[in-house]
Amino acid sequence: MTEHLPTVVCGIDDSVGGRAALEEAIRRAGRRGARIRAVLVYEPPEMSGAWGWGPTGAVPLPRLEVYQQSERRVARKIVEPVLEAVRPELPTMPPVEIDAVPGWPVEALVEAAEGAQELVVGHRGRGAVSSVLMGSTSLGCVLHAPCPVTVVPARDRPPTTESVIVVGVDGSPGAEEALRWALAEAGRRGAALRAVVAVRPPESYSFEDVVQPDPAEGRRLATAEVRRRIEELREQTGSTAEAEAIAITGSSVPTLVEAAVDAELLVVGHRGRGPWRSALLGSVALGVVLHAPCPVTVVPPPVPTPATAHAAEESATALPIGPIA
Incomplete structure (x- = not known):
């Protein structure tokens, strides 16, 4: 049962930094025999103020479950290509749970990291989706998470010659x-x-x-x-x-x-x-x-x-x- 495995939580979005963080998290979970929980934090419509206004009057809010299903589809589209890219490196792929949760990024990721072995986030990335895994989020996680936090930079550099x-x-x-x-x-x-x-x-x-x-x-x-x-x-x-x-x-x-x-x-x-x-x-x-x-x-x-x-x-x-x- 994968729920009994140690967990590496990774905050994801569709930025370069978010994808780099997920690659790092998958490698770490593979080395430790752990599972991955990839979490996309999205801003629900009632928080954004984008609903309830318009030239023709109030726009009804979508049902929460419909909105969440849509965000989970976005999360899968982010995760699946990264899994395929990392797969050749690992003899065994770790189990992966893909989730999308509403809220503020720091609060949601810190809560998701309760009981986790590690939290991995990207640095300086804002993607087209409504996640906000940028500087403030990574540093907020460092300050408040109950477990070790790994921050992965988005910038490229040559691979290291030794470990x-x-x-x-x-x-x-x-x-x-x-x-x-x-x-x-x-x-x-x-x-x-x-x-x-x-x-x-x-x-x-x-x-x-x-x-x-x-x-x-x-x-x-x-x-x-x-x-x-x-x-x-x-x-x-x-x-x-x-x-x-x-x-x-x-x-x-x-x-x-x-x-x-x-x-x-x-x-x-x-x-x-x-x-x-x-x-x-x-x-x-x-x-x-x-x-x-x-x-x-x-x-x-x-x-x-x-x-x-x-x-x-x-x-x-x-x-x-x-x-x-």
Whole structure:
């Protein structure tokens, strides 16, 4: 019974970004043995104000079931060509449920993602149909969805020559969960994992008797700490993915975007400010979603309990030299 399979929800429309998102969602579901729920969100006639007006007086609203059937036909026309395009890549196609639901895109997709393994949406696409999967929708889903959200850019780029996943880390609970998720995803794909720490340049002091911070030492300490966390998560999860840790001096968004130039996926945490004083949260998640050359998965932090909050405090490690940005 397919309803018992884990679910990858994908918001669809007939834009380039919407189709790219559906292709990505199908590949992910195929790797995980999951099913796809492709959801077209449409604006019902009573919301658009297009009905009830006209030169000859009020125009009656169509029956809801008739309108919904029409939108489901539109959804099938979007999904079926994408399924045929992706089919040669996958040994087994995942089960696909095609649905059309009325409402506002963010609210409808967040509701559809309840209990899902992941939500996938396109970025910067408005199609001819009444879905609105553009910037505001993808970012709204990132902010409010209860599961990891992957935002797929519409722009084309050459295929990557090697399978690499980049994850941004900063010592916060959100980044810790992102690292855990990225290790698992790298294992499923047979990809290498690149954990990147963006180290803010140290403050410059004008007093001669003050010891100047050493940027190289800050990078060394950050790299060592991330390597330690990777090994701990390997033991916890059983992941065998190849992983490396890299510390780069610079601001978070440009550092992560540059690190993902050759990557097939960039992963960041959401709503976490760690003891390394990084900002891999709203502003950084927003920045990489807008500018990354590859799909971006934003992983929410786990729901805290007293036990997990205490454990997070115990395991968090502040860097003695230079904040991580």
